[in-house]
Amino acid sequence: MQNTSKVIARPVEIKSSKKPLWLEGLKKLKKQRTAMVGLAVVLFFILLGILAPVLTTQPVDGFNPEKTLIPPGSDHWFGTDDQGRDIFTRIIFGARISLWIGFFSVIGSIIAGCLLGLVAGFYGKWADTIISRFFDIMLAFPSILLAIAIVAILGPSLFNALIAIAIVNIPTYGRLIRSRVLSVKEEEYIMSARAIGMSDGRILFRHILPNSITPIIVQGTLGIATAILEAASLGFLGLGAQPGEPEWGKMLADARQFLTVAPWTLLFPGFAIMLTVIGFNMFGDGLRDALDPKMK
Amino acid sequence: MKGPLLEVKDLKVHYPIEEGFLSKSGNVVKAIDGVNFSIYENETYGLVGESGCGKSTTGKAILRLIEPVVGEVIFEGKDINQISRKEMRKVYKDMQLIFQDPYASLNPRMTVGQLIEEPLIVNSNLNSGERKVRVSELLEIVGLNAYHAPRYPHEFSGGQRQRIGIARALALNPKIIIADEAVSALDVSIQSQVLNLLRKLQREFGLTYLFISHDLSVVKHISDRIGVMYLGRIVEQGTKHGLYDKPLHPYTQALFSASPTIKAESRKERIVLKGDMPSPTNPPTGCAFHPRCFAAMSKCKTVQPKLQNMGDGHYVACHLYDE
């Protein structure tokens, strides 16, 4: 009965020596010019954020009465604001905040959305009904308003803005993964996994999730762009960053009254937001074309 | 003689038809509606029938890959339809499935080695090194090479992929393998290679097969005993020779006469059946075959025939043979 020992066997290498499948997708991505431009912009801002303390010697915060509202020049590339703070310095430190909120809120949304979407799609029945209704209810609110409501509950702060943005975007990912799971779970290799006695957990995370994740990665990249915009909006409304924090939206809110006398205080933070968001949007669009041409 | 290794008693799979939001119509699809058979150790039991007759559903229902299943599936004296999911997972060590479609049943994101190693990870105590030895061994057994392990399924031909599927099914040393249309997707020349492999494995490892196919010649080639299914029920069952030499049920006779490679001795000319197989949603009353049967009697419309013993292990469910 034992079908061993007939053959003298040696252990065998079972991992592919080739690059993983997703790297093949990235190869295609290299040919997408817009995606590469987008990636370059994104990397530029990431670098700016990382190197911020090296790139500038000016203080991020504090009041400097002798230096208020200086126009852009060699001392202050982007000028100074009404508190006499160097705008260039604040923008490169602001890159840290925006990217941080963008990445982590999206990661939070994806983790929560994937868990809920996997359960809804895989188990169906009442679990699906409850989770899908929950998504419907959340999507019944315009996203920024729901974020405002959440921040109104938690109290205004950067971290709470991040939480609010993460919560608001859960249904986007949840629905996406649910619909993928509904089709992937009908694949025969899932039944094949069951037929060797695999637990639901392993089926979900080793077989269904990896085969459902591609559209999530694309949506997540585009989602970072949205999250950065939402964070800036909350900051602008005074519901995100607090006074002193160099968040781009908050900088715009503070500089609003100087529109006529010192337009540079508004010009540069706005450009910073726009460029970062453009970067993620271009990269995300290219990623979609490279990894998942059927999408949208 | 020992008792059967696997005994299926009155197995039923009925799906409710959902009409939509909040309303259930109460109608059901009777995919299989009372299937009975037994399989003895080391034999091959063939299950034949047209597509849609419920033969694949039967195979998957035995393994509880489709639910809900009503009836008894007695494996080594235990009704595995009653045990918990967790216990059922251990039963898969002894019962394995080979799928019809070697393209669809292998996760495209895993290498062949990973695919064959997986049953060992989830259902054995082997450590990583032992598993790798076993994978290499299994690849040799099914006629592949160890160097195939790090490749992805899409790099293989259909026949090779089916060998991968067989290796995966074999990994846990099962007692019984359910082969669900295991060679139907393959070219004829490859079919015989894979069939020969299956027979070789049966001899070497004392395997028991439930071989499900619509292809009469393939079933004849490999089976010891055969059951013929029609619309969710077994209408005739017998040894290979008993059945092929002397088909009793009108449906079996028609089926065999339509097959170009099989000449039923009793009838030389082809029997053409009227109409299509009825929908399992709304099966005919009495004998499900009566609307298409050339020998239908008035009794057939009202009374469902039971399987009756015709001697020599030959059973038939038809009123023609009523006492």
Added chain:
Amino acid sequence: MKSYFARRLLQLIPVLIGMSIVVFSIIHAIPGDPATVILGDHATPEAVVDLKAEMGLDKPIVTQYLSYVKGIVTGDLGTSLRTKKPIMDEAIPYLAATIELMLISMIIAIVVGVNAGILAAWRRASWFDYGAMLIALVGVSVPVFWLGLMEQWVFAEKLGWLPSTGRINAREPVETITGLLLLDTTIQGNWIGFWDALKHLILPGLALGTIPMAIIARITRSSMLEVLNVDYVRTARAKGLSELKILYKHSLKNAFAPVLTIIGMLVGLLLGGAVLTETIFGWPGIGRYIYDAIGSRDYPVIQSGILIVSTIFVFVNLIVDLLYARLDPRIKYR
């Protein structure tokens, strides 16, 4: 179709109930005692007790929720803590202002977006295509509030062409009938007032409409590219119809279908964007009403404002779905 309609309405019930629970919870989810939070840390205990009684916060939570729902159903959205007026009465003129702004934004977005999309697809890979798609990319990436500020800087401050804030010149008020000033002035034949109201609408309308415009342009372009390869367009070309005529006559309807499917989503963007745009342009709409309420911790107004806006959003989506089901017979009524 009828059953689809009924089912779609039935699906609304859990959503509306869920919405009311979320909105109701806003005040109760605040960490700490809501009355104290609203009044600030220095409030006297008596004032806290009074406010609790006023807002019904001293009753059990289920009772509070039920009376809240009863209020909503009967059109009572509570009282503003700041102005002490019924929120329902206050909100209606604000709502009218927001609707007028959104309509203008939507018109701008659809007219410009659809045409740009069609022309870009027609002259694929031309400078116009590249230019339009670049602008569309910038359009989906620009923060609404910053765009509004830049518009004010250029068109109001520097060029002085258009007013930067408000709905109408304060010295020449318009008598309101519907609350939509363009409509009211037309009814009254007040063309000076009409022109004035229109000038006030352009900048905020453009700011709010930019994102939908960009999205519409992209979607129209990609769906047009599909349609342009279809046989009947080729046939029409072979028949010698002038190309632009073909474009508009034969493919517009097909190109518009995907736009219709996203209109619900776009209305959501507009409603959300209204909070920011109205804040920038001093537009007395519902978004600004909510924003001001956040500043003054006027929780009943925050709750009701969000509820009003979300209810509008839900019903717009319902209408769009039903409209789409009517227009496209292929839709599955599941």
